[in-house]
Amino acid sequence: MNVGHEFYKLSIGEKLFKFINYALIVLLCLSILLPFLNILALSFNAGKDAERGGIYFWPRVWTFENYSEVFKSANIGRAFAISIFRTFLGTIAGVLLSAMAAYALKSKTLPGVRFFTLMIFFTMLFSGGIIPYYILLKNLHLTNTIWVYVVPVLYSAWNLIIMRTFFQQLSISLEESAKLDGCSDFGILWRIVLPLSKPVLATISLFTAVSHWNDWFTGTFYIRTAALRPLSTLLQEMLTKQDAIRESLMQTAGSDQMIMLQQVQLTGDSLKMATIIVVVTPIIIVYPFIQKYFAKGAMIGSVKE
Missing domain, CATH: 1.10.3720.10 (MetI-like)
Structure with a gap:
């Protein structure tokens, strides 16, 4: 079937409907994809540099330190x-x-x-x-x-x-x-x-x-028991502890504490983004294998009355 030929045979109203329909689908896909790309870029960007802002879909200062921090936990x-x-x-x-x-x-x-x-x-x-x-x-x-x-x-x-x-x-x-x-x-x-x-x-x-x-x-x-906690709980505790350390150091603004604060800020919000990527990656890997069943009608043609 010639898709282009079939498109030209449509009326102006049908063409306008298809254009609006496809435009809305593209906008919906972008609203899902672009935030994820922003999270991915921040997860690979140095936390201290990320605090300056201006990072959207590509890291400005590449680093694997955020993921190293996530996987550093013994549990x-x-x-x-x-x-x-x-x-x-x-x-x-x-x-x-x-x-x-x-x-x-x-x-x-x-x-x-x-x-x-x-x-x-x-x-x-x-x-x-x-x-x-x-x-x-x-x-x-x-x-x-x-x-x-x-x-x-x-x-x-x-x-x-x-x-x-x-x-x-x-x-x-x-x-x-x-x-x-x-x-x-x-x-x-x-x-x-x-x-x-x-x-x-x-x-x-x-x-x-x-x-x-x-x-x-x-x-x-x-x-x-800490050994029985799942991944999501462990990563949530890591983020909570990170925020607690930062708040504690900010309240005591000594020189030594400021140095420690800068070291904590090396991961900063980028650590949170790396944590999100670690949690969602297994689901993203599994999803394509079952996605086809969402729109597939397995019952079609099985019974003829």
């Missing part, structure tokens, strides 16, 4: 391992269990299905609060253990509702045919429903993985 390797463990296990277990629950809730013949759905939706509107939640985790012996990252968030009301809605859109003919062939409910879920639900599974998996990877709150408030 960085263990923190990476904990983050990978909780993200992998939490995503796989959470998506699988949520899919099983959503498949059960989509059935109109399940006794009390409306009540259970209402109770799940209720948790999206109200919560018990942080203190009761902490007491619950403590009574379950989950605090200060690696399982506090995985077990409490195995189920998400939002994910359940999204999956249930998607499962309800699948043709009932497939399930009826499978049941006539003697397939069990679990077999239908595993062999028919899940293979046809790759778009929603990929989307929920990405959201769950990002949530696990970026979560610093759990490691800060429910973990006392």
Whole structure:
């Protein structure tokens, strides 16, 4: 198909609509890409020089000192391992269990299905609060253990509702045919429903993985052992400590302190940018492998009524 020839065949209104549509898409892409390029440039720029401003999309004074400072921590390797463990296990277990629950809730013949759905939706509107939640985790012996990252968030009301809605859109003919062939409910879920639900599974998996990877709150408030803290919590503590040192040195403006302050400022805000790059890079690497499922209709042509 000749795209240019087809474009000239459009009316003036259609051409104007396409131009505005493409212009908005380009602006949206730039609004996402340019801030990221600015963060990347600052992460490779010397912190003292970055304080002068004027750095946009290319470093003015190249340095790897910011990343060296990030990876200097003795616990960085263990923190990476904990983050990978909780993200992998939490995503796989959470998506699988949520899919099983959503498949059960989509059935109109399940006794009390409306009540259970209402109770799940209720948790999206109200919560018990942080203190009761902490007491619950403590009574379950989950605090200060690696399982506090995985077990409490195995189920998400939002994910359940999204999956249930998607499962309800699948043709009932497939399930009826499978049941006539003697397939069990679990077999239908595993062999028919899940293979046809790759778009929603990929989307929920990405959201769950990002949530696990970026979560610093759990490691800060429910973990006392430094060796059990994930990457996001460790880097957050590094930034907090950096800011605390700077504030302390600025309050005591002696000559020795000013020298120390200049050494701290060698990383400055650039350290924060390097920290952001370290945290988001694994997600950026994984995203292209599942991006195709976002727009792909796996159900097209599978059933002919």
